Amino acid sequence: MRARIRAGDRAAFAELYEQHARAVYNHALRLTGDWSEAEEAMSETFLAAWRTRETVEPEGGSLRPWLLGITTHKARNSNRGLRRRLAFLARYPGPPPVEDFADETAGRIDDARRLAVVHDALGRLRRQDREVLALCVAAGLDYQQAAEALGIPVGTVRSRLSRARARLARLSSGRPARATRPGREKPEPRDARGAVEGEAALAAMFLQEETG
């Protein structure tokens, strides 16, 4: 696959897109918290991958770390909504009014709630810790892959991740989920299986800290 990508093989890029578009989009969503920014970051990630294909190392495993590194870069550079959000907040401090969700379909509301909760958690971390957590825990990269994605030493990935986990653990022990809004039920777990998977993944997250 790497050789075909380096060579600019059209079909290989089609495959690359099909295999990773979803993960790239999700990573962008976690970092930006914004649907349209995430779409753009995803699209731009693949365009950038095409244009920098020759920089791919000939040897190596999955190309996902490379793509997610580009996405992280794009997410940092695409805060188009920053001023709009600030301006909004200047007039409406605090959580957004629930009515904003009124016209959306049920699925969209769930999506928006889940995004708000995830982004709320990530938003409590420093940016660099947030990026590493999103790569290692949510996107499932290992330390080496995250280091490759961000262009930083593995030791730095470790220390950022451990700082992020410590903070998340502290937060989860101390307070209710902030994204729960007045007048709304706390978002329900998607289903029993989803909750179990979440726990398992969380366990993995803490175990890695000891064994990784």
Add this chain to the structure above:
Amino acid sequence: MNADKLPSAGRGPSEAEELLAAPAEWDLPPSRHLHFKDVLMQQIDRDCAPAQTPARTPAQATSPAVSPMPSSPTLEAPAPRRVRLPRPAVWLPVASAALAGALAVTYSLDGHSSAPATGTSTGTSTGAATGASGVNSASVTLGRIAAAAMATDTKPVKDDQFVYVRSLTRMNQGTFDGPVQLGPLHTREVWMSQVSTPVSAGIGWIRESGKGAVMPGQEVPVDSADAVPAGIDRPTYEWLSSLPTDPDDLLRLLYARTTVDEGESKDQAVYGKIGDLLRETVMPPANAAALYKAVARIPGVTEIADAVDAAGRHGIGITREDAASATRDEWIFDRKSLAYLGSRSYITKDKRKGARPDTLFGIDAVMQRAVVDRHGEEPTSTRATPSSA
């Protein structure tokens, strides 16, 4: 991994952590998934066409990237969307102290094509738009800055060259809901394409280096799914040189072409837009001078006696603050040469308890501007470098 090994068995993980640790959660609507795949495949075909199939198909000949019509939109693009290119100080800060509550609502603002600034705007926006000869308190200084810009020497930039700008920047790296924490100073280099026809891939390249940079030392291309013509959102030398040099005419044009974000007054939007045009660009002296004279006509622009850029260079500050916006940009000019040095951005309103009213959340310093023939190429001399105090 086994859930039984969860060390903190007494307490379940927070919902947020469960969601975070779960596999990919959201799907792009299938039509968007396909659209962006098309964008990629078409770019690949365009890039490969000249080398592999010299005889172009009609479809390729009329593809957006080679269209001779500067304003033609991409055929497959959805509704035209405001394109904003990455900016060093203002766009890079990921979070601000004020963001926490606003993030969740972003999608609905996007989804409901919100009306532009509501009644909170200051109501002064029509004065300058009609070309009234209003002046502000910074107009004398801006006149001197314009005169200094007029006296500089800039060589024309060709269509196939790149404008290179190297700057130092510090961005906010704090949490969304905590105080702003400026990250370490790092270097940002950009190579902006000067091609005037619409481009989607090849708008420019960014290379960041130093502590805190993502992919440090690597050039990352700037692309857009929608082709962007040279213009107010992609200010090439050629486009900038085509602008009126009469300040009133120029201001009318800028008021007409600047879109307003929610909660922002038109005056503020135009002031911010001019800041974009000054940042990572090269333009003829007459156009730079006209921009500064135009700023002198925007209501509410004020002067700050002492401002400092990311490189620690002190100078004169120019800024604008209005009731409708929560942020404020400052531009900094060398006290002697009156050359543009850099910029700072402040959060001016933060209604959370204990928040300070004026918080620096981004700062930069332009260290070098030059014109080069290829992206990735660094200028050999320091021509066109703004004087470094």
